[in-house]
Amino acid sequence: MSELDLPRDLFSRAAFETDAAAAGPVKAGRKALRLANEQLNEAFRSGHLAGELIHWRAEMTDQLLSALWQRFTPDRPGLALIAVGGYGRGELHPHSDIDLLILQSDRESGGPEGVEQFITLLWDLGLSIGHSVRTLEECVRRAAGDVTILTNLLEARLLAGDAGLLAQLRERTSTHHMWPAREFLQAKLAEQEARHNKFADTEYNLEPNVKSSPGGLRDLQLIGWLARRHFGWSTAEEFTSSGFLTKEESSILLRGQEFMWRVRYALHMLTGREEDRLLFDHQRELARMWGFTDGERLAVEQFMQVYYRWALALAQLNELLIQNFDQAILRTDAEDEVTILNDSFEIRNGYIAARSPDLFRSRPGALLEVFLQAGNNPHIQGISAPTIRLIREHRHLIDEDFRADPSNRGLFLQLFCAQHRMTRQLRRMARYGILGMYLPEFGRVVGQMQHDLFHAYTVDAHTLQVIENMRRFLREDSDERFPVTSRVARRLPKKELLYIAGLYHDIGKGRGGDHSELGAVDAERFCLDHGLSRRDTNLVTWLVRNHLVMSAFSQRKDISDPDVIQDFARHVTSQNRLDYLLVLTVADINGTNPTLWNAWRASLLRQLYAETRRALRRGLENPVxxxxxxxxxxxxxxxxxxxxxxxxxxxxxxxxxxxxxxxxxxxxxxxxWHTEAIAGHHDRRQPLVLVRNSLESNVANTTQIFIYARNDNRSFPRVCAELEQLELSVHDARVYNANDGMSLDTFFVLDSDGTPLEDQGERQEHIAEHLTHALSDEARGAAIVQRRTPRQVRSFSLPTETLMTTDTNKGVTVLEVRSPDRPGLLARIGEVFVRFNVVLQAAKIQTLGERVEDVFFITDSAHRPLEDRELCEAIQAAIRRELDGQKTA
Incomplete structure (x- = not known):
């Protein structure tokens, strides 16, 4: 199959007419579509360019639609069939919508003859049609009021009918009549900003949308719309000849577009539908198609790093071209506003610009100074497009000699003290490749994903988000959500040390081994190379090495135990370390996955911080x-x-x-509260259930459920099953078995989405009624929830991990369970406890994204630790079987 033969062979008008005469147009059309689809998909698998295939598919569709149009609506004046949107551009992926405009000169009663039958036939063929039937006046009126409709018409293309109508439409929707270039640019940029915000303004979401995420196809389409609307351009060559792009940048644009087209084509072909999301299960299949294999890094991680780097490159071009459009359209008649900063830089129309094209070649250190200038001057809103291009062209000058130069090291260190938009300067440095060149260890994690359900972003994107969170804590608008952390952050004596720790805390990932230890080695070398004192170096290194410790203590230990607080205080050793570690921990959690931070996690860290502070104030030699x-x-x-x-x-x-x-x-x-209620509860055969919101400092905005009932190890799975039926998530459980045969249990819960319960009246009564019934003698207990396991969890075949140890001080066995989250998980674990006659004393429930890391403190029926090794192995095996058997439910 040659490239030249393929488009000619995709559709034969003669064959179609013959088949239509014999079997009808529906069967003939379906046959033509099936054969064309098979040829195109085979060509894709054989390595044909996706760009060729989507254009050929559009051409084949043109021919089929034209043939069908002629059968129902023979050409006549005042009626036209027009392709719009992506189909109008001549691009059609396997399952993309076919956007059609049936344009008529004026409104006929009942609509144009034959159009309804034509559209019905297209649906019968199984085509995804998006169509509208409008008069010329209606199109003009709608386009004038809605920039999205105008954009859809920009690439209108005649398929059949009256060509004069399309010519009139183009004229009446031109910049002479509506949406002048300035207004169009501003409206489209606002759309892009809203779209980017929807995707957290990063190219690095772990399940990106190849069409709509930053750096995706929509960013390229925006460039095309702006160029077509203002300049009438439609090819990359026109961008190059005009000076808007260099030949190298034009090549990047075309190759990046082809990569994104190929990814999108593959997604449509694999899923059999219009699917533009690179979901986890699709990522693995695409990695196989691209020829990646598992090695030191997973094949899927290797493929996604390629994807992210293309997305980053296209986002850079989008930024550069939009700035050029801004200059050419918004400032075309305005005189440049220029402020000289020094011999190297000036501010031109709000953007910092190099004063000489030879600046970076003659003085490579200016590659860092440009970002420092931007960070120290509130009037600089960005870097000019020509200077961005110069930065990209000269970044190779950052070599070992550059990195060893004391003046360059000083410039880089000053960046962390920049007064204005410091994080934005780091993001620009990362986007233009400077940060990865200056810090090769950072360059290695650019675009590096972590193929799990815990981390929402790549390592580099997460790192910059953590630093941004640190900066956010310094603003007054963070006081409400992060009251303690914000106060602590503002009183840190050297905030630049916090930022350096944030930069290095995850930099060791992807190398094998403990990333905290690897990162600490890198951080120590950075600090010493950049002239930090040994004291400051030790603090940064300690923070990197221990950045997970505070979170682990708060969520996996019993922080109501003074011995645990004392252990943590001994580990921290000083108030200064505690302050820095708190801010790093909160910034890290919020930068890992937006869903992880909730009222319960905040209350645990607040409690651990406050109690440790008291312990340090008393002195480590004076434990409670x-x-x-x-x-x-x-x-x-x-x-x-x-x-x-x-x-x-x-x-x-x-x-x-x-x-x-x-x-x-x-x-x-x-x-x-418990005692007063128990004193008034006289029928011990019936459970007592109390529910109230906890507004105290250490359990803020959570709901406490207190249960006083006869001791029964079946209570825990019953309660957990009932709470899940009520769409509540358990975050802590405490169980006290009294000597009189009664049990006092406390559950701390939030709504299933991690938010506090807002209704303090009816909802609490409803919870109490349901739990009272579930624990009563006549109830059999709530059924374990059988909801479908979330898609993200099903995409990962991660086995459940368990570990059992003995805490001799507390006289309990500690069971740790790590597993993908799924409906009914706690209730299933509770059922295993019942089966093995295990008594639950307490539980620490931690949900990290779609993964849980739960800790259970258990004993035998005599309230002693489990000593039998075979019994411990049997319990763990039963839990693994119970949970892993539900993965695909």
Missing amino acids: DKQDWINETRQAAIDILEYRGFTVEELDALWRERGEDYFLRERAEDIA
């Missing part, structure tokens, strides 16, 4: 005595309850059967 802690809590609860009419003797009787853990871990206010 547990009995003193218990006595203080008991006395505080007594003080509250005495005001409510209780005597000390009554309270001693009520609390006689409670273990010390209850008073060690619960707050005095909650103990008083």
Whole structure:
């Protein structure tokens, strides 16, 4: 099959007419479409350019539609069949919509004869048609009021009918009559900004949209629309001859467009529908099609790094060309506003510009200075397009000698002290390739994805987002969402040390081994090379090495235990380290995945920070005595309850059967709440369920559910199943088995989307009623939720991991479970506990994106740690079977 033969063979008008005469136009059309599709898909697999195939598909469709049009609406004046949108450009992917405009000179009663039958036939053929029937006046009126409609008409192309109508439409929608070039540019840029914001303004989402994400095909289409509207250009050659693009940039644009076209074609072909999202399961298939294989890095990660680098390159060209359009369209008649900064740079129309084309060749250090100037001058809104081009052309000058130059090192270090939009300067440096050239260790992680459900962005995009979060904490508008972190961030003595730690905290990923340790080595070398003191170097290195520790302590340890607080305080050793680590931790969590930060996670970190601060203030040599802690809590609860009419003797009787853990871990206010309710609950055969929102500092904006019921190890799976039916997510569970056969259980919950429960009345009553029924004697317990496992989870075949250890100090066995999240997970684990007669003492529930890392503190029925190794292995195996068997449910 040759390139020249293929388009001619795709559609034969004579063969179609013969088949239509014998079997009717529907069967003939379906046959023609099937044969053409088979040929095109085979050509794609054989390596034909996707650009050729989508144009050939459009040509074949042109011919088929023209033939069908003639059967129903023979040519007559005042009626035309017009291709618009992407189809109007002559581009048609396997399952793209075929956008048609049936244009008529004036409105006929009942519509043009034969058009309804024509459209019906197209649907019968299985084509995805987007069509409108409008008069010339209607088109003009709609285009004048909606830039999207005008854009759809920009590439209108006649398929059949009255060519004069299309000519009139083009004239009446030209810049002479509506949407002058200036207004059109501003409207389209606003559309692009809104679209980019929808995708978090990054090319690096882990499931990008090849059409709409930054750096995708829509960015290229925008360039085409602007060029066509203002200049009448439609080819890359016209961009080059005009000086808007160099030959190298034109080549990048064309090759990048072909790559994106090929990805989109493959997605349509694989899925059998119009699918533009590079979902996880599609990524693996495309990696195989591109010839990548698993090695030191997964094939899918290698393919996606290629994708991200093309997206970054196209985003750069989009930025450069839009600035050129801005200059040519918005400022065409305006005199340049120029402010001289120094011998090297000037501000021209708000953009910093090199004053000489030889600047970077004669003084390579200016490759860093340009960003420092932009970061220190609030009047600079960006870097001029010619200077961006010069930066790209001269970035190869950043070599070992450049990096070793003390003046260059000083310039780079000053960037972290820039007063204005510092993070934006780092993003520009990354986008133009400067950051990766100056820091080769950063260059290695550019576009590097982490093929999991936890991280929403690539390593480099995440790193810059973390630094941006740090800067955001310094602004007053962060006080409401991050009250503690913002206050702590503002009082850090050297904020540049925090930014350097953020830059290096994940830089060791993708190399194998512990990325925290690898990153710490790189960070130490950077600090010493750049002249930081040994004290500052040690702080940055410690932060990088320990950037996960605070999160792990807060979410996996019992931070109500003073021994745990003391251990963490000994690890941190100083208030200065604690402050820096808190800000880094909160910035990291919020930069990893936007869904991870919620009220519960915030409250845990706030509690750990506050208690550790107290421990450091007391001194590491003066740990809190547990009995003193218990006595203080008991006395505080007594003080509250005495005001409510209780005597000390009554309270001693009520609390006689409670273990010390209850008073060690619960707050005095909650103990008083529990005690008062229990004292008035006289029928122990029926469970007592209390629900209230917790507004105290350490559990802010979560909902507490307290259950007082007869001790029954079936309660935990029942409660978990019922809570999931109620669309609540459990974040912490505490279980106290009293000596009188009763159990006191507390669950901290949020809505299933991680937000606090807003309705404090009816919703709480509803929860209490359902849980009371689920735990009653007549109830069988709530059924485990059978909802379909989320698509993202099904895309990963990650096995459940379990680990069991013994905490001799607390007298419990610690079971850790790591698994993709799925409906009914906690209830299923609880059922395994019932099966093996395991008693749950407490649980720390942590959901990270679509993955859970849960910790359960368990004992045998005699409340002793599990000592039997075979029993421990059997429990873990049962949990793995129970969870992994549900992956594809």
